[in-house]
Amino acid sequence: MLLQNISPVANGLPAAPPRQKHPRLRVGNQSSAANLVLAALSREEYQRILTSLEPVELSYGQVLYEPKDRIRHVYFPTDCLVSLLTAVDNKRILEVGMVGNEGMVGMPMALGIGVSAVRALVQGGGTAMRMTAALFRAEFRNNMPLQRALFRYTHLLMAQVSQTAACNRFHDAESRLARWLLMTSDRVQTDEFRLTHEFLAHMLGVRRVGVTKAASDLQRRKLIDYSRGNIRILDRKRLETAACPCYRIVKNLQDHAQIA
Amino acid sequence: MLLQNISPVANGLPAAPPRQKHPRLRVGNQSSAANLVLAALSREEYQRILTSLEPVELSYGQVLYEPKDRIRHVYFPTDCLVSLLTAVDNKRILEVGMVGNEGMVGMPMALGIGVSAVRALVQGGGTAMRMTAALFRAEFRNNMPLQRALFRYTHLLMAQVSQTAACNRFHDAESRLARWLLMTSDRVQTDEFRLTHEFLAHMLGVRRVGVTKAASDLQRRKLIDYSRGNIRILDRKRLETAACPCYRIVKNLQDHAQIA
DNA sequence: CAAGTTCTGTGCGACAACGAACATACCCCC
DNA sequence: GGGGGTATGTTCGTTGTCGCACAGAACTTG
Numbered sequence: 001m002l003l004q005n006i007s008p009v010a011n012g013l014p015a016a017p018p019r020q021k022h023p024r025l026r027v028g029n030q031s032s033a034a035n036l037v038l039a040a041l042s043r044e045e046y047q048r049i050l051t052s053l054e055p056v057e058l059s060y061g062q063v064l065y066e067p068k069d070r071i072r073h074v075y076f077p078t079d080c081l082v083s084l085l086t087a088v089d090n091k092r093i094l095e096v097g098m099v100g101n102e103g104m105v106g107m108p109m110a111l112g113i114g115v116s117a118v119r120a121l122v123q124g125g126g127t128a129m130r131m132t133a134a135l136f137r138a139e140f141r142n143n144m145p146l147q148r149a150l151f152r153y154t155h156l157l158m159a160q161v162s163q164t165a166a167c168n169r170f171h172d173a174e175s176r177l178a179r180w181l182l183m184t185s186d187r188v189q190t191d192e193f194r195l196t197h198e199f200l201a202h203m204l205g206v207r208r209v210g211v212t213k214a215a216s217d218l219q220r221r222k223l224i225d226y227s228r229g230n231i232r233i234l235d236r237k238r239l240e241t242a243a244c245p246c247y248r249i250v251k252n253l254q255d256h257a258q259i260a
Numbered sequence: 261m262l263l264q265n266i267s268p269v270a271n272g273l274p275a276a277p278p279r280q281k282h283p284r285l286r287v288g289n290q291s292s293a294a295n296l297v298l299a300a301l302s303r304e305e306y307q308r309i310l311t312s313l314e315p316v317e318l319s320y321g322q323v324l325y326e327p328k329d330r331i332r333h334v335y336f337p338t339d340c341l342v343s344l345l346t347a348v349d350n351k352r353i354l355e356v357g358m359v360g361n362e363g364m365v366g367m368p369m370a371l372g373i374g375v376s377a378v379r380a381l382v383q384g385g386g387t388a389m390r391m392t393a394a395l396f397r398a399e400f401r402n403n404m405p406l407q408r409a410l411f412r413y414t415h416l417l418m419a420q421v422s423q424t425a426a427c428n429r430f431h432d433a434e435s436r437l438a439r440w441l442l443m444t445s446d447r448v449q450t451d452e453f454r455l456t457h458e459f460l461a462h463m464l465g466v467r468r469v470g471v472t473k474a475a476s477d478l479q480r481r482k483l484i485d486y487s488r489g490n491i492r493i494l495d496r497k498r499l500e501t502a503a504c505p506c507y508r509i510v511k512n513l514q515d516h517a518q519i520a
Numbered sequence: 521c522a523a524g525t526t527c528t529g530t531g532c533g534a535c536a537a538c539g540a541a542c543a544t545a546c547c548c549c550c
Numbered sequence: 551g552g553g554g555g556t557a558t559g560t561t562c563g564t565t566g567t568c569g570c571a572c573a574g575a576a577c578t579t580g
Contacts, residue, residue, distance in 0.1 A: 086426040088506055094426040107418075111411035117419040117513070151371035158367075158418060159377040165425030166346040166354040169465040172536070196557065205429040210537065212558060228546065228557055246348055253377070432566065456527065470567065472528060488527055488576060521580100528575075538565070545558070550551105 035076040035129060036102045040149040049146070052139055053129040058082075060125040060194070064105055065116035073130040074106030080126030081187050083203065084161075085119040093119075094168065094205040097161045100187025102254065103153045109136055110150040123195070123203075124188045160250050167246040173206045174214035178243035180204060181224065185233055186251070192232040218242065295336040295389060296362045300409040309406070312399055313389040318342075320385040320454070324365055325376035333390040334366030340386030341447050343463065344421075345379040353379070354428070354465040357421045360447025362514065363413045369396055370410040383455070383463075384448045420510050427506040433466045434474035438503035440464060441484065445493055446511070452492040478502065 033039045038046060058064075058080045065071060067087070075082070082105045084097035096118065099105050105120050105128075114133065131139070140146055167176060180203060185191060197211040204211065215231075218224045223239045225232045233239055240247065293299045298306060318324075318340045325331060327347070335342070342365045344357040356378065359365050365380050365388075374393065391399070400406055427436060440463060445451055457471040464471065475491075478484045483499045485492045493499055500507065 084422070086422045088423075088426045088430050088504065088509075092426070092430045094429050096422040096425045108415050111415045112408060113412065113415045117415070118422055148372060152373065154414070155368050155371045155373045155377070158421070161418070161421050161425060162344070162346045162356040162378055163348075165356045165421060165428060166348045166352070166465070168425060168429040169354050170348050170352045198557080205426070207538070208557095209539095209559080212560090213537095216559080226558095244348065249348075458527080467568070468527095469529080469569095472530090476529075486528095523578100523580080525578075526576080528573100530571100530573080532570085533568100535568075536566095539563100541561085543558100543560075545556100547556080548554090550553085 034078040034101055035104075037104050037146075037149045037153060038076055038129070041143075041145050045143060045145055049139055049143070052131050052135040054131070056128055056130050058122045058125060058128055060122060062122040064120040064122065066119050067117055069116050071106050071109055071114055071116055071133050073132055074104055074109050074136050075128045075130045076104050077101050077128040078126065079188065080122060080128055081124035081184060083121045083123040085121055085202075086117075087119070092205070093202055095203040096164055097157055098123075098183055098187065099157075101189075102187070103157060104150060106133075106136075107150075107154055107157060109133060110140065110147075110154055123199075124184070124193055126188070156254055159253050163246050163250050167244055168205060171244040171246070172214075173204060173210045174217060175242065175244035176204050177211065177214045178218065178223070178239050179247040181231065181233060182236070182240060182243055182247050183250075185236070191236070192230065194229050195231060196229045294338040294361055295364075297364055297406075297409045297413060298336055298389070301403075301405050305403060305405055309391075309399055309403070312391050312395040314391070316388055316390050318382045318385060318388055320382060322382040324380040324382065326379050327377055329376050331366050331369055331374055331376055331393050333392055334364055334369050334396050335388040335390045336364050337361050337388045337447075338386065339448065340382060340388055341384035341444060343381045343383040345381055345462075346377075347379070352465070353462055355463040356424055357417055358383075358443055358447065359417075361449075362447070363417060364410060366393075366396075367410075367414055367417060369393060370400065370407075370414055383459075384444070384453055386448070416514055419513050423506050423510050427504055428465060431504040431506070432474075433464060433470045434477060435502065435504035436464050437471065437474045438478065438483070438499050439507040441491065441493060442496070442500060442503055442507050443510075445496070451496070452490065454489050455491060456489045 033046065038049070041049065053076070056075075058075070058077075064073075064075060064082065077099060078101055080100075082099045083095045084099065085093050086096045087093045104110070106116070108114070108116060140150070167179070171179075177200065180200070184193060197208050197215060200211045200215075201208040215224070215226060218239070219226060221238075221242070223233070223235050223242055225234055293306065298309070301309065313336070316335075318335070318337075324333075324335060324342065337359060338361055340360075342359045343355045344359065345353050346356045347353045359380075364370070366376070368374070368376060400410070427439070437460065440460070444453060457475060458468050460471045460475075461468040475484070475486060478499070479486060481498075481502070483493070483495050483502055485494055
């Protein structure tokens with residue numbers, strides 16, 4: 001569970017280059033509206049905002065923000081996945097939230113705050129649309145639909161973080177691993193992704209051996225399959241029963257979107 | 261750590277009536293501007309908003325919202341303290357955040373969301389200013405300073421929840437208890453308050469005996485003193501060294517308020 | 521004062537996770 | 551095809567917390 005070397009880039013991640021061995025599925029038409037926040041905008045709003053957006057390729061292990069960093073860009077993931085991490089000291093780090101194509105990285109900007117409180121780590125490589133902080137500020141100010149979409153997302157993220165907090169306290173490593181795999185799968189929209197036990201250990205806040213134990217148990221039960229940094233979900237249904245109820249709780253919130 | 265009976269009101273709380281045996285200190289001039297969000301407004305803004313505000317007495321154990329409840333009022337605590345709780349099932353509940361005079365209860369309203377995602381439980385009785393949801397919506401829409409103050413607070417709350425999530429994962433009951441007492445003390449601005457081990461157990465997500473053990477150790481070390489639901493902090497300085505670093509991390513964030 | 525309630529303290533076996541160290545297995549590249 | 555790095559698996563003693571049960575202590579009420 002420790003990060004031996006706390007470098008700004010990937011800790012305990014499999015080497016970045018060999019990533020292409022398992023080409024990632026691409027989402028839909030790969031348009032930037034594959035991001036659900038952007039997709040919530042009207043055609044005109046969307047066309048306008050598009051001129052401020054720039055597609056970027058984000059790669060496994062890349063760090064978008066460190067805590068207290070000034071936010072230079074906000075990111076709208078289309079088919080990548082970003083983890084939000086909080087540290088309690090130099091060694092212990094925990095994922096508190098996860099952002100995929102349903103949200104935006106750089107949430108504080110929607111609250112008029114220019115610095116990040118967490119580390120944002122690219123956990124699944126892929127593409128995102130990004131915008132500079134200055135352009136975002138200008139756009140956000142008078143784009144009400146964007147405001148609505150982002151405020152709604154902020155609320156959901158808050159709920160996700162809260163649930164994760166309780167989950168990390170009460171549920172054992174195996175249930176949490178199952179939940180984490182399901183959440184990840186939902187966001188990258190694939191049943192297969194690359195990540196090592198070491199990496200998972202940081203996400204779940206347990207030791208690597210804890211992940212090994214939990215993962216090998218799930219594998220024994222034929223719910224997942226993995227080898228050398230490549231994990232595949234075999235039986236989604238049963239994996240969900242192995243996961244803690246927190247998975248459903250958050251997912252229902254996001255799907256039914258209690259606004260009003 | 262279990263809630264035996266999951267009634268909408270106080271679980272494991274000391275009986276409500278005998279509260280007056282330890283009269284609570286009152287904050288400053290007791291004006292509604294004792295709330296820091298309201299205090300951030302200009303004189304004119306403040307005078308105007310005051311007409312929409314209504315002072316209420318909140319009492320120990322009262323539940324302001326349940327998850328999925330429609331938010332009827334927002335509350336600006338002046339000298340009371342409200343806990344935000346998240347459940348993973350019927351029995352296990354955990355505090356994920358704490359709102360005192362530095363914030364507002366009903367944060368989703370600032371995001372245009374009308375339902376609460378968490379339970380809001382009055383943990384330290386006292387007074388608050390409240391406003392109906394409808395009036396708040398109207399006021400919030402065109403009161404930019406209020407927006408700024410609340411967005412800033414939302415960001416800080418998010419940071420607090422994130423830190424709490426990591427803290428609950430990594431730190432033992434004793435450090436967390438120390439941190440919790442300090443955070444509470446900061447918000448009620450007293451060194452003495454009423455709460456039982458049973459109540460603390462729910463806040464920290466441990467069993468009652470876990471609290472008893474941690475508390476008696478802190479008492480043995482003369483950092484705190486307690487008996488029958490009445491806790492007093494004896495040595496703030498040393499209590500802080502007994503607490504996990506999460507206390508300082510969050511406090512520094514709130515004090516120096518990284519905006520910009 | 522006696523009875524009942526609430527709060528706190530202790531003891532028990534069980535277990536998951538801890539930190540550390542070592543053992544295999546796999547892959548890539550020279 | 552051997553060597554070096556990376557990923558996974560196993561073991562060991564320790565610790566914090568678990569669930570449960572019961573005993574004492576303090577306060578409230580009749």
